[in-house]
Amino acid sequence: MKKIFLIILTLTLMNSLSLADKNMKIGSKGKMEDVTRTIQVKMYDNYYEPNSFNIKKGETIKFEVINAGELVHEFNIANAMMHIKHQPEMEKMVENEILLGDKIDKDKMQKMAAMDKSMGHSHSNSVLLAPKEKGILIWKFENAVNIEVACNVPGHYQAGMIAAVNLD
Ligand SMILES: [Cu+2]
Numbered sequence: 500m501k502k503i504f505l506i507i508l509t510l511t512l513m514n515s516l517s518l519a520d521k522n523m524k525i526g527s528k529g530k531m532e533d534v535t536r537t538i539q540v541k542m543y544d545n546y547y548e549p550n551s552f553n554i555k556k557g558e559t560i561k562f563e564v565i566n567a568g569e570l571v572h573e574f575n576i577a578n579a580m581m582h583i584k585h586q587p588e589m590e591k592m593v594e595n596e597i598l599l600g601d602k603i604d605k606d607k608m609q610k611m612a613a614m615d616k617s618m619g620h621s622h623s624n625s626v627l628l629a630p631k632e633k634g635i636l637i638w639k640f641e642n643a644v645n646i647e648v649a650c651n652v653p654g655h656y657q658a659g660m661i662a663a664v665n666l667d
Pocket of ligand 1: 545571572573650651652655
Protein backbone atom coordinates (compact mmCIF):
# COMPACT_ATOMS: atom_id res chain seq x y z
CA MET A 500 0.00 0.00 0.00
CA LYS A 501 2.77 2.39 1.00
CA LYS A 502 4.56 1.54 -2.23
CA ILE A 503 1.54 2.41 -4.36
CA PHE A 504 1.18 5.70 -2.54
CA LEU A 505 4.82 6.52 -3.23
CA ILE A 506 4.48 5.67 -6.90
CA ILE A 507 1.41 7.91 -7.18
CA LEU A 508 3.20 10.68 -5.33
CA THR A 509 6.22 10.38 -7.63
CA LEU A 510 4.07 10.41 -10.75
CA THR A 511 2.17 13.44 -9.49
CA LEU A 512 5.40 15.28 -8.80
CA MET A 513 6.84 14.37 -12.19
CA ASN A 514 3.68 15.54 -13.86
CA SER A 515 3.65 18.90 -12.10
CA LEU A 516 7.33 19.39 -12.92
CA SER A 517 6.78 18.83 -16.61
CA LEU A 518 3.78 21.16 -16.49
CA ALA A 519 5.89 23.81 -14.82
CA ASP A 520 8.43 23.43 -17.60
CA LYS A 521 5.78 24.00 -20.28
CA ASN A 522 4.35 26.99 -18.46
CA MET A 523 7.64 28.80 -18.06
CA LYS A 524 7.11 31.98 -19.96
CA ILE A 525 9.85 34.46 -20.64
CA GLY A 526 8.09 36.91 -22.97
CA SER A 527 9.00 37.31 -26.61
CA LYS A 528 11.03 39.29 -29.09
CA GLY A 529 9.58 42.79 -29.27
CA LYS A 530 8.94 45.12 -32.17
CA MET A 531 10.55 48.54 -32.50
CA GLU A 532 7.15 50.27 -32.87
CA ASP A 533 5.95 48.80 -29.56
CA VAL A 534 8.92 50.02 -27.50
CA THR A 535 7.70 51.91 -24.42
CA ARG A 536 11.06 52.43 -22.74
CA THR A 537 14.78 52.27 -23.43
CA ILE A 538 17.20 51.01 -20.81
CA GLN A 539 20.94 51.36 -21.14
CA VAL A 540 22.98 48.48 -19.77
CA LYS A 541 26.70 48.19 -19.29
CA MET A 542 28.39 44.81 -18.98
CA TYR A 543 31.55 44.57 -16.91
CA ASP A 544 33.69 41.60 -15.71
CA ASN A 545 31.46 39.95 -14.35
CA TYR A 546 28.42 42.07 -13.59
CA TYR A 547 25.76 44.26 -15.13
CA GLU A 548 25.02 47.87 -14.49
CA PRO A 549 22.25 48.26 -13.48
CA ASN A 550 22.15 44.90 -11.73
CA SER A 551 18.37 44.73 -11.51
CA PHE A 552 15.43 45.80 -13.67
CA ASN A 553 11.94 46.83 -12.62
CA ILE A 554 9.56 46.02 -15.44
CA LYS A 555 5.79 46.07 -15.75
CA LYS A 556 4.25 42.99 -17.32
CA GLY A 557 3.43 43.66 -20.93
CA GLU A 558 6.04 46.41 -21.37
CA THR A 559 8.26 46.31 -24.44
CA ILE A 560 11.77 47.41 -23.57
CA LYS A 561 14.63 48.32 -25.83
CA PHE A 562 17.89 47.36 -24.13
CA GLU A 563 20.92 49.20 -25.42
CA VAL A 564 23.75 47.03 -24.26
CA ILE A 565 27.41 47.91 -24.28
CA ASN A 566 30.23 45.65 -23.25
CA ALA A 567 32.44 47.89 -21.11
CA GLY A 568 34.45 44.97 -19.77
CA GLU A 569 37.58 43.25 -21.01
CA LEU A 570 35.95 39.89 -21.62
CA VAL A 571 33.21 38.64 -23.93
CA HIS A 572 29.78 38.85 -22.27
CA GLU A 573 26.22 37.92 -22.96
CA PHE A 574 22.97 39.71 -22.17
CA ASN A 575 20.44 36.90 -22.08
CA ILE A 576 16.83 37.09 -20.88
CA ALA A 577 15.58 33.70 -19.68
CA ASN A 578 14.69 31.69 -16.61
CA ALA A 579 17.34 29.94 -14.52
CA MET A 580 16.65 26.55 -16.09
CA MET A 581 17.10 27.92 -19.59
CA HIS A 582 20.34 29.62 -18.63
CA ILE A 583 21.71 26.34 -17.28
CA LYS A 584 20.62 24.51 -20.44
CA HIS A 585 22.27 27.16 -22.63
CA GLN A 586 25.66 26.86 -20.94
CA PRO A 587 26.88 23.66 -22.69
CA GLU A 588 26.26 25.41 -26.02
CA MET A 589 28.53 28.24 -24.92
CA GLU A 590 31.14 25.75 -23.72
CA LYS A 591 31.06 24.15 -27.16
CA MET A 592 31.72 27.57 -28.68
CA VAL A 593 34.78 27.88 -26.44
CA GLU A 594 35.97 24.37 -27.38
CA ASN A 595 35.64 25.26 -31.06
CA GLU A 596 37.56 28.50 -30.46
CA ILE A 597 34.68 30.64 -31.67
CA LEU A 598 34.37 32.18 -28.27
CA LEU A 599 37.69 33.43 -26.97
CA GLY A 600 38.20 35.20 -23.67
CA ASP A 601 38.20 38.69 -25.13
CA LYS A 602 36.88 38.24 -28.65
CA ILE A 603 34.45 36.39 -30.85
CA ASP A 604 35.79 34.78 -34.02
CA LYS A 605 32.90 35.77 -36.28
CA ASP A 606 34.31 34.13 -39.44
CA LYS A 607 34.66 30.84 -37.66
CA MET A 608 31.25 31.33 -36.10
CA GLN A 609 29.67 31.66 -39.54
CA LYS A 610 31.50 28.63 -40.90
CA MET A 611 30.62 26.45 -37.93
CA ALA A 612 27.02 27.66 -37.91
CA ALA A 613 26.60 26.30 -41.43
CA MET A 614 27.19 22.81 -39.96
CA ASP A 615 25.78 23.27 -36.48
CA LYS A 616 23.14 25.96 -36.07
CA SER A 617 23.73 26.29 -32.33
CA MET A 618 27.26 27.55 -33.06
CA GLY A 619 25.83 30.65 -34.73
CA HIS A 620 24.51 31.83 -31.38
CA SER A 621 21.50 33.55 -32.91
CA HIS A 622 18.89 33.64 -30.19
CA SER A 623 16.17 36.26 -30.09
CA ASN A 624 16.52 36.52 -26.30
CA SER A 625 20.27 37.13 -26.25
CA VAL A 626 23.10 39.35 -27.45
CA LEU A 627 26.70 38.22 -27.26
CA LEU A 628 29.25 41.01 -27.34
CA ALA A 629 33.02 41.33 -27.50
CA PRO A 630 34.65 44.14 -25.47
CA LYS A 631 33.57 47.62 -26.68
CA GLU A 632 30.81 46.18 -28.86
CA LYS A 633 27.23 47.44 -28.64
CA GLY A 634 24.03 45.55 -29.19
CA ILE A 635 20.29 46.05 -29.04
CA LEU A 636 17.68 43.67 -27.70
CA ILE A 637 13.97 44.49 -27.86
CA TRP A 638 11.91 42.36 -25.53
CA LYS A 639 8.20 42.17 -24.80
CA PHE A 640 7.62 41.12 -21.20
CA GLU A 641 4.17 39.68 -21.67
CA ASN A 642 3.58 36.46 -19.73
CA ALA A 643 7.08 36.61 -18.33
CA VAL A 644 7.59 34.87 -15.00
CA ASN A 645 10.68 34.07 -12.94
CA ILE A 646 13.15 35.50 -15.39
CA GLU A 647 16.62 36.90 -14.92
CA VAL A 648 19.21 38.51 -17.15
CA ALA A 649 22.42 36.50 -17.17
CA CYS A 650 25.67 35.80 -18.96
CA ASN A 651 26.35 32.21 -19.98
CA VAL A 652 29.95 32.63 -21.08
CA PRO A 653 31.59 29.70 -19.22
CA GLY A 654 32.12 30.56 -15.57
CA HIS A 655 30.34 33.91 -15.63
CA TYR A 656 26.93 32.73 -14.43
CA GLN A 657 28.69 30.88 -11.63
CA ALA A 658 30.65 34.04 -10.82
CA GLY A 659 27.33 35.81 -10.32
CA MET A 660 26.85 37.63 -13.61
CA ILE A 661 23.11 37.71 -13.10
CA ALA A 662 20.74 40.70 -12.92
CA ALA A 663 17.34 40.34 -11.27
CA VAL A 664 14.21 41.13 -13.23
CA ASN A 665 11.40 42.34 -10.99
CA LEU A 666 8.05 42.10 -12.72
CA ASP A 667 4.89 43.75 -11.54
CU1 LIG B 1 29.98 37.39 -18.95
